[in-house]
Amino acid sequence: MRGQAYTLEGVLAAIVVVTATVYGLSAVDTGPFQTGAQQRTAELETRASDTLSLAAETGALHNATACYSVGTPTLNGNQTGSSTEFESMLNRTFDRQGDQYNLYFSYWDSDSSARQTALVSQESAENVADRPADAAVATETVTLTDEMPARIGDCSATGPSLSAVDGYFAPDAEPDSVVYNVVEVRLVVW
């Protein structure tokens, strides 16, 4: 009889402790531990990924990729005076929050080992080398076809087709096909 009483007491005590613990834990985040830097990287990664996805959906990323200009490039990653829609998106999302980014356009060129062109958010050449190891990375691909018009002016007006433009950064990777090239846009933010 005495043992049963002890048992009952123990079970009741356990229920109280468990209930209190579960109730207390519901008020806190039980997810995996992240340092402040990791949290910031994860948040930047989400923003970078969402920005690229949105730009791809609206066509702004395609226009930026197909953008062509003679002399000073229209799409230059400059923090101020950006006139292209994609750069405005980057400025609003990152520059105004004090975040830095690099933008890499990778493409296929069978005749050259240089298959990438880079843009930086500030006009400093060393920016490319300075990015920290915990920078967030997001990628999106843009497929270009022979008949697609190059984008001129603020990268929204249509120009001649890509296959007819001299000096465009990516060559025609598949000359006997409607496919012009595939450009991977890699956004690195920190």
Place this chain on the structure above:
Amino acid sequence: MVASERGQLLLIGGIAVAIVVFSTVLFAHSLAVTDGITTTGSADTIERSADREASVERDLGRLAAETRGDDLDGFEERYEHALRNYTRTHNRVVATSGGAYLNATLNETASRGTEVNQTDTSSKFHRPNPSGPGNRNNWTVASNVSHIAVFNLTADVVGGSTNAFTVIVGNGSGELTLVIEPNTGDSGNNVTVDGTIQCHGNGTVHVDFVTGSCTVGSNSSSFNTYHNLTPPYSVEIENGNKAEGRYRFAAVGAFPASNYASPVTRTNYPVVPAVDTTYDTPSASYNRTVLVEVDDG
């Protein structure tokens, strides 16, 4: 074993059971609220995969639109060729940096769409199957049409100012009515859309319903076509005996079997191509069959 020891043993047992219950509750709770420790990586993988799929599907649609163009003939071969070149370049660029491998091939069996055409010889626009039901001059080309890839016709003989040759694209609440008839004032022909003459001239009549354009002889014009109607459509011909010519129609819809007979037969045509895609990445490997929406308008 004395009674008190037995009680202590049961107490420890009770606590052990409580710990198990607590752990289960905690685990389930964290899964629902915080995505949990074990699902963080999976969620990222799923999100990346969804982004990649959306990007590839956009590309497949763009390639289909460009390879189809205005020419239905040989579309399958051209699209297959474009897919091979696309996946090769895609893999060269993307696989080297992210380890994502893509393969995409046209699945003609799973593709949706039917084509009928009377392009070899010019003849009347009446129902191809003479033994079908009802009046042969008034017939349904297709019903329940959700998507039209190509619909053009050429009339080189036009007759009958009354009960003229008419094509109707309707959806039950509205319709586009296009009439091809001789002009009463001269020897030319008219293309009248919803009561308004859109094209007039001498010679052969060409109409493209998808783009909304007509040409009579050397005179061309454009008109508001069926795109402001909500699908599904029915496509009907009235007084098909009042004109002679050629037509080509490819769409997703129901083509009544009793209306068609040689030489105008129903053939499969990938209006909405199905593409088998394979994604191979370090974190996920899977197959998808994608129905590609092609913007023909």
